[in-house]
Amino acid sequence: MSATDGNDLTTGAVPDIAFHKSTFSEQGACVEVGRSDGMVHVRDTKNRALATLSFTVPEWRAFVQGVQAHEFDDEAQL
Numbered sequence: 001m002s003a004t005d006g007n008d009l010t011t012g013a014v015p016d017i018a019f020h021k022s023t024f025s026e027q028g029a030c031v032e033v034g035r036s037d038g039m040v041h042v043r044d045t046k047n048r049a050l051a052t053l054s055f056t057v058p059e060w061r062a063f064v065q066g067v068q069a070h071e072f073d074d075e076a077q078l
Contacts, residue, residue: 017041019048 019032019041030045040060043052055063066072 019043021045 017034017036019034021030021032025031025045032043032045032048034041034043035057038057040055040057041052042055044050
């Protein structure tokens, strides 16, 4: 991922961001989401100090809408 397409992979912890975990997360298979400066940051709860994925708000909204529309359901069967 590159900063030119809006996506960014940040190594290490993203400072000063309040991350939240979904109440629907299964134990051991969770991600946390946080927002700052018009960006949405996603990290693995088991490896918080490792890389954090960052997306613009429109990119994140498109992803969430795709999940809600079941656009990725077939991918899980690969």
